[in-house]
Amino acid sequence: MTPPNVLAASMGTLIETAREIARTVTAKHTESDDREARWPEETMRALASAGLTGLQVPRSLGGHGQGMVGLVAISEIIAQESGSAGLCFAMHCVGTAVLAAKATDYHRERYLRPIARGEHLTTLALSEPGTGSFFYVPETKATRVGDEIELTGIKGFVTNGGHADSYIVSTAPFSDEGEEGQFNCVVLEKELPGESWDSSWGGFGMRSNESRTLRLNGVRIPGANLLGDPGDELWYMFEVVAPYFLMAMAGTYLGVAQAAFDEARNHVATRRYSHSGELLGAAPVISHRIGELWTTLEATRQLIYSAAAKGDAGSSDALSSILACKASAADTAVTIANEAMTLCGGSAYRDNGRLSRILRDARASHVMAPTTDILKTWLGRSLLDLPLL
Numbered sequence: 001m002t003p004p005n006v007l008a009a010s011m012g013t014l015i016e017t018a019r020e021i022a023r024t025v026t027a028k029h030t031e032s033d034d035r036e037a038r039w040p041e042e043t044m045r046a047l048a049s050a051g052l053t054g055l056q057v058p059r060s061l062g063g064h065g066q067g068m069v070g071l072v073a074i075s076e077i078i079a080q081e082s083g084s085a086g087l088c089f090a091m092h093c094v095g096t097a098v099l100a101a102k103a104t105d106y107h108r109e110r111y112l113r114p115i116a117r118g119e120h121l122t123t124l125a126l127s128e129p130g131t132g133s134f135f136y137v138p139e140t141k142a143t144r145v146g147d148e149i150e151l152t153g154i155k156g157f158v159t160n161g162g163h164a165d166s167y168i169v170s171t172a173p174f175s176d177e178g179e180e181g182q183f184n185c186v187v188l189e190k191e192l193p194g195e196s197w198d199s200s201w202g203g204f205g206m207r208s209n210e211s212r213t214l215r216l217n218g219v220r221i222p223g224a225n226l227l228g229d230p231g232d233e234l235w236y237m238f239e240v241v242a243p244y245f246l247m248a249m250a251g252t253y254l255g256v257a258q259a260a261f262d263e264a265r266n267h268v269a270t271r272r273y274s275h276s277g278e279l280l281g282a283a284p285v286i287s288h289r290i291g292e293l294w295t296t297l298e299a300t301r302q303l304i305y306s307a308a309a310k311g312d313a314g315s316s317d318a319l320s321s322i323l324a325c326k327a328s329a330a331d332t333a334v335t336i337a338n339e340a341m342t343l344c345g346g347s348a349y350r351d352n353g354r355l356s357r358i359l360r361d362a363r364a365s366h367v368m369a370p371t372t373d374i375l376k377t378w379l380g381r382s383l384l385d386l387p388l389l
């Protein structure tokens with residue numbers, strides 16, 4: 001992969017550090033973690049030790065102060081070796097960005113500085129079984145009790161579940177105060193009374209990202225753990241949660257797509273037939289297909305990095321590009337992984353190995369909210385000047 005020219009000079013050695021971790025740590029554990037549905041502990045620890053988990057923390061607090069371009073670049077590198085590890089890292093980064101967006105001094109000291117030091121992992125807990133893909137209408141109940149907030153509800157598919165130190169949880173508005181709006185975001189710390197986890201994750205793909213169900217039964221958190229002010233929810237949704245989440249997922253699934261392409265290319269570039277001495281890749285239809293796949297991959301990469309750069313620059317036309325990114329990355333990852341499975345022949349299918357994992361991981365892209373269908377609908381509405389929701 002050649003880093004696109006939008007990569008900021010401010011990224012310094014971050015790219016090289018991430019590549020080194022992906023090569024020397026992630027690659028060693030990916031297959032066994034997938035087989036055992038085990039959380040990618042070694043990769044996450046290495047990223048934390050190298051300071052990369054502080055990617056989205058402002059420089060003034062000891063972090064790297066990176067925006068969406070940095071998030072895409074590092075997520076892509078890790079996801080090329082392991083989609084699950086890329087996803088775990090990316091969800092931590094999105095959680096960090098949400099924390100940093102309107103942080104108080106308390107949030108800075110308690111969460112952001114420890115994140116910058118690699119001592120604290122966070123993640124997003126938005127989805128619920130009731131509202132499913134419609135993650136922006138949470139039903140988790142939040143009630144003010146004196147200086148505290150009491151939480152009751154169920155959060156599904158919490159990536160890094162049981163491994164993070166904190167969870168960015170969306171809740172329904174404080175209905176007891178007659179507040180209007182769609183949701184609030186709070187920071188929930190691990191292992192509080194009333195928190196419990198359902199059984200471990202054993203998904204079809206992304207098997208080592210531990211996306212578990214979290215039950216909240218009257219969990220009390222300090223009132224100071226509310227992020228932003230009541231009424232900020234649309235600002236949070238469209239300025240922070242959605243853009244960072246979409247770009248993080250776009251980077252992750254771009255990495256999965258690149259991994260699938262590499263498998264296909266390597267196979268057709270090295271498979272030689274004994275009866276004819278011919279390389280598989282020399283067959284015109286095969287080289288044609290490799291060319292097509294590369295074009296799809298590269299078009300998606302350019303879309304993603306240009307959207308991230310627009311997002312970081314605050315361009316007025318960033319929204320449509322950002323909406324298109326995750327859907328495009330999902331289509332590209334699934335298409336290339338499917339095609340690669342054909343190009344790599346029966347041996348790849350028989351071995352149920354690396355390519356099989358990549359194909360299973362790629363499939364998660366379509367169902368992670370905002371799902372591909374919903375994103376394309378939102379994109380169309382934004383291009384038609386219609387309200388997204």
Ligand SMILES: Cc1cc2nc3c(=O)[nH]c(=O)nc-3n(C[C@H](O)[C@H](O)[C@H](O)COP(=O)(O)OP(=O)(O)OC[C@H]3O[C@@H](n4cnc5c(N)ncnc54)[C@H](O)[C@@H]3O)c2cc1C
Binds near residue numbers: 157372374
């Ligand atoms: C690997 C993985 C990791 C995840 N990690 C996290 C996480 O860390 N945090 C988190 O909060 N959530 C996470 N999620 C949850 C995810 O974002 C979704 O919320 C969840 O997958 C929705 O699942 P559901 O079964 O309720 O889908 P459903 O809501 O039942 O949707 C089923 C299908 O119907 C489609 N659909 C629904 N309504 C419409 C419509 N009006 N028009 C067209 N199509 C429609 C959807 O696009 C989807 O394809 C994760 C999910 C996966 C698979």
